[in-house]
Amino acid sequence: MINPLRGMKDLTFDESQRFVHIVTTAIDIAKKYGYGYIETPILEETALFKRSVGDSSDIVSKEMYQFEDKGGNDVCMRPEGTAGVVRAFVHAKLDRQPMKQKFYYYGPMFRYERPQKGRLREFHQFGCESFGEASVYEDFTIITMISQIFEVLGIGFDLQINSLGCPACMPPYKQNLVSFLTEIKKELCEDCNRRIDTNPIRVLDCKNQTCQSLLVNSPKLINNLCDDCDTDFNKLTALLDNAGIQYEVDTNLVRGLDYYNKTAFEFVSNDIGSQSAIAGGGRYDKLVEFLDGKPTPAVGFAIGIERIMELVQMPELSREGIYMGAMVEEAVKALFPLAAAKRKETKVTLEYNSKGFKSHMKGADKVSARYCVLIGEDELKNATVWVKDLESKEEKTVLLENF
Ligand code: HAM
Numbered sequence: 001m002i003n004p005l006r007g008m009k010d011l012t013f014d015e016s017q018r019f020v021h022i023v024t025t026a027i028d029i030a031k032k033y034g035y036g037y038i039e040t041p042i043l044e045e046t047a048l049f050k051r052s053v054g055d056s057s058d059i060v061s062k063e064m065y066q067f068e069d070k071g072g073n074d075v076c077m078r079p080e081g082t083a084g085v086v087r088a089f090v091h092a093k094l095d096r097q098p099m100k101q102k103f104y105y106y107g108p109m110f111r112y113e114r115p116q117k118g119r120l121r122e123f124h125q126f127g128c129e130s131f132g133e134a135s136v137y138e139d140f141t142i143i144t145m146i147s148q149i150f151e152v153l154g155i156g157f158d159l160q161i162n163s164l165g166c167p168a169c170m171p172p173y174k175q176n177l178v179s180f181l182t183e184i185k186k187e188l189c190e191d192c193n194r195r196i197d198t199n200p201i202r203v204l205d206c207k208n209q210t211c212q213s214l215l216v217n218s219p220k221l222i223n224n225l226c227d228d229c230d231t232d233f234n235k236l237t238a239l240l241d242n243a244g245i246q247y248e249v250d251t252n253l254v255r256g257l258d259y260y261n262k263t264a265f266e267f268v269s270n271d272i273g274s275q276s277a278i279a280g281g282g283r284y285d286k287l288v289e290f291l292d293g294k295p296t297p298a299v300g301f302a303i304g305i306e307r308i309m310e311l312v313q314m315p316e317l318s319r320e321g322i323y324m325g326a327m328v329e330e331a332v333k334a335l336f337p338l339a340a341a342k343r344k345e346t347k348v349t350l351e352y353n354s355k356g357f358k359s360h361m362k363g364a365d366k367v368s369a370r371y372c373v374l375i376g377e378d379e380l381k382n383a384t385v386w387v388k389d390l391e392s393k394e395e396k397t398v399l400l401e402n403f
Pocket residue numbers: 079080081082083111113118119120121122123124125127128129256257277278279280281282299300301302303304305306307
């Protein structure tokens with residue numbers, strides 16, 4: 001037997017139903033916020049992710065499914081969706097159009113991480129990207145939308161927010177931080193030591209306890225924002241307060257991807273173990289420019305579908321559609337045109353084996369059909385069908401032409 005690869009999973013009956021429910025719920029809500037579908041390739045040039053997610057990020061430096069294809073191109077299975085959507089946006093010259101544009105997507109992402117509960121090598125995201133809106137009102141709207149998706153799916157969450165500043169306030173802060181980190185360098189872990197030079201901001205979200213305790217007194221960007229970023233962050237918190245959306249300001253929230261500026265956020269759940277982030281996102285106003293487009297502010301998020309799979313409260317299944325069966329072999333053929341006609345309106349389960357009444361009733365129950373329709377010898381002779389409403393228990397014989 002050939003097994004799926006480590007960290008990769010089949011989604012069979014129960015999980016695939018949950019998957020479809022999550023995606024259709026999210027699509028339904030995203031459409032109401034003005035998002036349209038975008039599909040981008042799973043395979044992209046490696047350079048795309050190096051330039052956008054960042055060379056020094058864990059995703060690019062350690063976790064990429066990267067290989068040379070048969071044509072000698074350096075390619076990569078996408079580790080996330082934003083980079084591809086931005087590339088597509090620039091490629092289609094949408095950056096030159098005056099209107100704001102919003103896209104949603106869902107599909108598989110690939111990261112070569114050490115698999116554990118909630119952490120897969122192939123996982124699925126539902127994401128949204130909004131282009132052309134610089135106002136922090138859009139950040140608020142996106143957070144509202146994610147909250148609504150989780151609410152409809154019956155999922156509780158904690159929201160963490162931070163501001164990552166902008167090119168005016170981030171560089172002086174970074175210098176400040178590097179001076180602080182250099183002082184405590186010897187006590188920090190190996191990863192943090194490497195990051196002081198490559199990506200000092202990432203030191204802030206080191207999971208090592210000793211590092212975290214040393215970072216308590218580190219300078220905080222939130223206290224060193226420029227006026228513009230500070231005003232926006234205060235606007236965002238006021239809007240969230242006003243809407244009754246609870247949040248915690250986490251000054252160490254830096255996100256694992258390098259393209260963010262200003263608002264960054266994560267939705268976490270306490271019910272799924274250590275891999276607790278169920279959605280993440282933020283503003284990335286420089287990325288379109290960075291990928292050779294015209295300067296275009298942007299903000300977006302992605303939900304990790306597998307992470308919320310077991311949290312979703314599935315709607316109760318109600319009886320649906322028709323079960324059709326024959327009691328005698330000659331009647332089976334009569335059911336085909338009936339099934340074809342009824343399938344224009346509803347789900348039909350057609351049993352090919354002729355069998356007894358009880359057996360058919362069990363079959364109708366198994367597929368949770370609302371109606372059981374049977375044809376036996378008498379019905380065949382009289383051109384009728386026997387119909388039972390399995391909810392009201394009402395039963396009747398109906399002329400075929402009236403069915
Ligand atoms: P991210 O935080 O890297 O952001 O991923 C978003 C979500 O994907 C996470 O919160 C988590 O639920 C899920 N996820 C990440 N890695 C794994 C894994 N190995 N196994 C299972 N689930 C995982 C992004 O990817 C950004 N592109 C989000 C974004 C969109 N920002 C702006 N626009």
